[in-house]
Amino acid sequence: MSSKPSRWPPHLQYIQSSVFHPSVPSEACLEIRGGSSAGSPRHQHRPAVAILPISSSSHPANGQHGLFATRKIPPKTHILDYIGEIHCDDRPHSDYDLSLYRFQNGINVGIDASAMGNEARFINDYRGIMDKPNAIFSDVRTPSGGMRMSIWSAGLEIKKGEEIVVSYGKGWWKARFHCSS
Numbered sequence: 001m002s003s004k005p006s007r008w009p010p011h012l013q014y015i016q017s018s019v020f021h022p023s024v025p026s027e028a029c030l031e032i033r034g035g036s037s038a039g040s041p042r043h044q045h046r047p048a049v050a051i052l053p054i055s056s057s058s059h060p061a062n063g064q065h066g067l068f069a070t071r072k073i074p075p076k077t078h079i080l081d082y083i084g085e086i087h088c089d090d091r092p093h094s095d096y097d098l099s100l101y102r103f104q105n106g107i108n109v110g111i112d113a114s115a116m117g118n119e120a121r122f123i124n125d126y127r128g129i130m131d132k133p134n135a136i137f138s139d140v141r142t143p144s145g146g147m148r149m150s151i152w153s154a155g156l157e158i159k160k161g162e163e164i165v166v167s168y169g170k171g172w173w174k175a176r177f178h179c180s181s
């Protein structure tokens with residue numbers, strides 16, 4: 001699998017394994033990579049997802065895109081990994097940056113998919129869309145010890161055509177809109 005997914009925005013770089021920014025110290029790179037070569041992708045074939053434009057006025061991300069299941073996804077199933085630029089500098093203005101790991105020496109590692117990433121960057125937060133998230137983020141270790149941020153279906157099956165939504169966390173929204181929920 002190497003071609004870009006349908007509707008991938010032309011101004012963004014599509015990558016299938018994370019790229020390390022120079023702000024990541026070499027020891028941290030080694031630990032994040034684990035024993036395998038740089039962030040080798042878990043999927044050799046497309047995940048069961050599609051990037052679709054949102055054109056419903058009742059959807060809070062109307063005019064943007066979301067990620068949708070292209071087939072039934074059983075409960076507690078790995079859907080795809082969150083791929084982007086692994087970095088240790090601050091990215092306060094990115095809406096596509098999530099925390100991967102905090103080392104004991106205080107170094108914070110994030111994955112920022114604002115300029116490069118995979119389909120996972122299109123996953124919206126459930127608020128205003130569904131009663132609860134149907135998917136979750138989970139930081140996992142690969143068999144060779146590498147660190148990944150994965151997205152899994154939650155406790156219920158995700159139906160074909162259903163939007164995949166997670167919780168960004170209250171902190172994410174508070175930091176942007178000073179809202180209380």
Ligand SMILES: C[S@@+](CC[C@H](N)C(=O)[O-])C[C@H]1O[C@@H](n2cnc3c(N)ncnc32)[C@H](O)[C@@H]1O
Nearest residue numbers: 060061064065095096121122123124125126127
């Ligand atoms: C990681 S991106 C998700 C993909 C984005 N919709 C896109 O087309 O690129 C996060 C951005 O999506 C929008 N978003 C995601 N979930 C939302 C929600 N529940 N309500 C309103 N906006 C949302 C916000 O603009 C947010 O900054």
